[in-house]
Amino acid sequence: QQQVKQSPQSLIVQKGGISIINCAYENTAFDYFPWYQQFPGKGPALLIAIRPDVSEKKEGRFTISFNKSAKQFSLHIMDSQPGDSATYFCAASKHDMRFGAGTRLTVKP
């Protein structure tokens, strides 16, 4: 069962543009919502995370927007750079962690 739905599947953005990836979850018991970044052949690494008691969290060029009532959250990458090209996963967690299907981001120079 897919408890976390992520879109789009792939995304191409010009350097300097804004990348936006969206996720929706079903289980209201989830209480931790991270985004992971994965480069080819490597394990995913935590990028940024949010808890449901806040609506937005910003770290540098990366921002999570969280809408508890809609059970949706999104990742915004400002001033996207070619080095941001990777696969991004949203996730939702209570005792285990459920991942979205991933978004392959390509930032063109």
Place this chain on the structure above:
Amino acid sequence: SQTIHQWPATLVQPVGSPLSLECTVEGTSNPNLYWYRQAAGRGLQLLFYSVGIGQISSEVPQNLSASRPQDRQFILSSKKLLLSDSGFYLCAWREWDRGHGGELFFGEGSRLTVL
């Protein structure tokens, strides 16, 4: 500091052969341990997780099994591999008291090709 080791990094196995992937964590005690599988171009599928020695929860019924013989050791096994078992297998850990959420740390992964 905590580290996670996973091996082998790459393996090619014939259909019907056994499998053993091993994962160890250093620098922490009683971690929660996880096995995920990532098929080509797809997301991360949770296969097993463990909150303690000998305690294994299975998410997907299949021909894979997991064991936790020691506190910081997690093993993924199969008696007979199928073609559909091919994928990128990731071990991960989280602090045991992070029942309310917390960072999941991944290993470097093991790429399995079943021929």
